Amino acid sequence: MKQLLKIPFTVLAALVSVSAQAQHFIGVTGGLSIPSGNFTKTDYADSKSGFASGGGNIGVTGTYFLTKHFGINGLVSYQGYGFKGAQDLADGYKEDFEIDSATVLIKGRNYGINVLVGPYYALPVARNFFIDARVLVGITSAHLAGNEVYIEDQSDGTFAQQAASAAAFGLQAGLAARYNLSRHFGIMLHGDYFSSKPNFTVSNTNRANEAGRVLTGYNQPISGINLNLSLVYLF
Amino acid sequence: MKKVHIVLLMSVMTCLLFWTSCKKEEQAVAPPEPGNEFLTTVELVATNANDPADVQTGKWVKLNPDDTSAPDISQAFLNLKKNAVYHVAVSFLDETQTPAEDVTEEIRERQNYHLVCFDIAPGLDLTVHRTDHDTNTPALEVGLEADFTTGDAGSGDLEVTLHHQPNVKNGDCAPGSIDADVNFTININ
Numbered sequence: 001m002k003q004l005l006k007i008p009f010t011v012l013a014a015l016v017s018v019s020a021q022a023q024h025f026i027g028v029t030g031g032l033s034i035p036s037g038n039f040t041k042t043d044y045a046d047s048k049s050g051f052a053s054g055g056g057n058i059g060v061t062g063t064y065f066l067t068k069h070f071g072i073n074g075l076v077s078y079q080g081y082g083f084k085g086a087q088d089l090a091d092g093y094k095e096d097f098e099i100d101s102a103t104v105l106i107k108g109r110n111y112g113i114n115v116l117v118g119p120y121y122a123l124p125v126a127r128n129f130f131i132d133a134r135v136l137v138g139i140t141s142a143h144l145a146g147n148e149v150y151i152e153d154q155s156d157g158t159f160a161q162q163a164a165s166a167a168a169f170g171l172q173a174g175l176a177a178r179y180n181l182s183r184h185f186g187i188m189l190h191g192d193y194f195s196s197k198p199n200f201t202v203s204n205t206n207r208a209n210e211a212g213r214v215l216t217g218y219n220q221p222i223s224g225i226n227l228n229l230s231l232v233y234l235f
Numbered sequence: 236m237k238k239v240h241i242v243l244l245m246s247v248m249t250c251l252l253f254w255t256s257c258k259k260e261e262q263a264v265a266p267p268e269p270g271n272e273f274l275t276t277v278e279l280v281a282t283n284a285n286d287p288a289d290v291q292t293g294k295w296v297k298l299n300p301d302d303t304s305a306p307d308i309s310q311a312f313l314n315l316k317k318n319a320v321y322h323v324a325v326s327f328l329d330e331t332q333t334p335a336e337d338v339t340e341e342i343r344e345r346q347n348y349h350l351v352c353f354d355i356a357p358g359l360d361l362t363v364h365r366t367d368h369d370t371n372t373p374a375l376e377v378g379l380e381a382d383f384t385t386g387d388a389g390s391g392d393l394e395v396t397l398h399h400q401p402n403v404k405n406g407d408c409a410p411g412s413i414d415a416d417v418n419f420t421i422n423i424n
Contacts, residue, residue: 083261086261086262086263087263087265089263090263090264090265091265093265094265097348097401097402098345098348098399098401099399099401101264101265102264102265103262103263103264103265104262104263104264104265105261105262106261106262151401151402153399153401153411153412156403156410157401157402157403158402159402206402207402208402208403208404208405209347209348209371209400209401209402209403209404210347210370210371210372211345211347211348211401211402212402
């Protein structure tokens with residue numbers, strides 16, 4: 001019985017001893033951004049289609065601990081996505097304008113710049129090893145790629161959907177495994193869900209006739225998963 | 236060992252940065268496809284506005300658009316009464332198919348970039364006014380329906396052309412390409 005009573009005290013003592021090692025940190029982070037939902041659809045006929053593919057993100061993150069476990073985390077990051085489905089766009093315009101051929105040139109890219117802050121919880125599970133959780137909110141400045149469409153039958157018919165920008169509320173939440181390599185350096189492996197819903201106003205140039213896919217706005221969630229690796233400086 | 240870790244990590248970060256920054260343009264081409272439909276037949280059906288029983292039909296036919304033979308113009312004429320107004324419907328058919336395919340509806344669905352033009356030979360006392368409009372803003376004429384107003388007696392040619400004007404339609408006949416170009420003889424008696 002005495003032995004059984006000793007166990008929780010031993011565990012508690014161990015946690016206290018490792019939590020005492022919790023330090024503030026700041027570091028660089030980067031990894032994969034895997035979007036999902038309508039933002040990744042490539043259906044020409046669906047105005048919700050965002051034609052985005054996976055990309056990457058890079059940024060600076062840091063946590064200031066207010067207690068041994070709780071802190072405030074901040075993140076400033078650039079998050080870029082690829083483009084897919086340009087062929088679907090070209091085929092769609094060719095069909096809609098009943099032309100011999102159409103060429104679509106994607107201008108710019110889809111990306112977002114995030115400035116987020118929120119609560120952070122660090123759970124020490126072993127010496128120098130932590131499981132961290134965070135919920136971040138803030139501003140996402142998003143950018144939507146544009147395109148130019150060349151109608152081969154008639155060069156004067158070339159038209160464009162201009163790239164667009166919009167700011168929106170941004171959310172990012174997830175877990176991380178953190179290991180302190182030394183007294184001042186650590187590495188982290190993150191998995192975060194991200195989401196924002198910017199309301200883009202899209203302008204079009206040289207749309208002489210009302211035919212074919214025309215996007216005048218785009219207000220769909222930009223969400224998905226970030227898988228990141230971070231190098232942090234502990235202090 | 237620690238330095239190796241750090242260098243490795245920084246290398247991964249640098250690669251990610253380049254990966255996310257590059258590949259800013261992507262291009263895709265939808266190439267031409269063989270086997271488009273033919274417009275073998277153009278038909279004009281003219282109904283006298285004051286006499287619905289007075290219906291005149293003209294038909295221009297060339298069943299093989301690829302050969303150099305002359306079109307069948309044996310029915311390519313309209314006999315109209317002088318000083319009258321006729322409501323005219325223009326139809327385009329593909330008679331290489333069985334049964335013949337009426338392409339007119341497809342043109343009507345794509346009216347925002349199609350225009351039928353009427354070119355009247357000098358000396359023929361005829362006025363043509365298109366009466367149907369597309370859904371562009373502002374709406375532009377289409378020409379699948381028109382009013383023919385006749386004047387004094389006489390004969391002459393009426394050239395009917397179907398213009399394909401993808402994203403360049405502006406109400407004029409000049410922009411775009413021509414899908415069909417046929418001639419009818421108009422006899423005003």
